[in-house]
Amino acid sequence: MTLQNKLGITDSAELARAEEKISKKKAAEMFEDGFFDELEAGTFDALSQIHYRLFSEVYDFAGVIRDVNIAKGNFRFAPVMYLKPAIDNIEKMPQGTFDEIVEKYVEMNIAHPFREGNGRSMRIWLDLMLKRSLGKVIDWSRVDKDDYLLAMERSPIKDIEIKHLLKNALTDKINDRETFMKSIDHSYYYEGYSVYKTAEL
Ligand SMILES: Nc1ncnc2c1ncn2[C@@H]1O[C@H](COP(=O)(O)OP(=O)(O)O)[C@@H](O)[C@H]1O
Numbered sequence: 001m002t003l004q005n006k007l008g009i010t011d012s013a014e015l016a017r018a019e020e021k022i023s024k025k026k027a028a029e030m031f032e033d034g035f036f037d038e039l040e041a042g043t044f045d046a047l048s049q050i051h052y053r054l055f056s057e058v059y060d061f062a063g064v065i066r067d068v069n070i071a072k073g074n075f076r077f078a079p080v081m082y083l084k085p086a087i088d089n090i091e092k093m094p095q096g097t098f099d100e101i102v103e104k105y106v107e108m109n110i111a112h113p114f115r116e117g118n119g120r121s122m123r124i125w126l127d128l129m130l131k132r133s134l135g136k137v138i139d140w141s142r143v144d145k146d147d148y149l150l151a152m153e154r155s156p157i158k159d160i161e162i163k164h165l166l167k168n169a170l171t172d173k174i175n176d177r178e179t180f181m182k183s184i185d186h187s188y189y190y191e192g193y194s195v196y197k198t199a200e201l
Pocket residue numbers: 072073074075109115116117118119120121149152153154186187188191
């Protein structure tokens with residue numbers, strides 16, 4: 001089952017390749033053209049604009065809160081019925097220190113607002129908070145992908161591992177294009193979501 005897309009692609013692997021190529025091009029463009037200057041770090045509006053910019057050529061749902069319940073592995077992300085209030089509360093979380101920023105990132109990951117592309121859009125969103133509050137970003141080339149995924153899977157229970165991983169990869173190269181582009185790279189394109197139903201209200 002391939003996600004419905006604007007490219008008319010019906011094969012998952014082909015969609016993954018096309019999506020990767022387009023989102024990388026879009027990321028490079030947003031880095032160049034001052035897109036971030038207009039964004040307020042830590043807001044859902046910023047995240048939604050990042051998601052829209054990355055995926056508007058691929059998905060109708062770019063920048064739009066999902067309307068299905070999703071799970072990955074055995075973790076269920078926020079059910080649709082709690083999603084909007086969760087996002088409103090997450091926006092209000094502080095973002096003045098490294099720990100606060102990662103805690104906010106972890107909560108937004110638990111919300112998982114979009115049908116696809118949460119990882120990529122949220123890493124850019126995370127970097128924007130780190131950049132504005134601390135003058136630093138993550139050098140994703142120094143974060144092992146498997147360690148990262150394990151730490152993210154663990155993060156709803158305990159955030160110490162993801163904090164440790166990310167803290168060790170902080171850099172002050174905030175205007176380096178290659179460093180920025182690495183955040184997009186950190187994806188596992190093969191893993192999709194399972195969609196589950198809850199009782200109708
Ligand atoms: N079981 C899980 N529990 C919590 N977070 C997870 C889990 N699996 C993946 N993640 C997070 O979700 C991200 C993947 O989300 P996804 O919507 O597929 O985005 P993308 O397509 O950009 O990778 C991962 O990068 C990780 O941060």
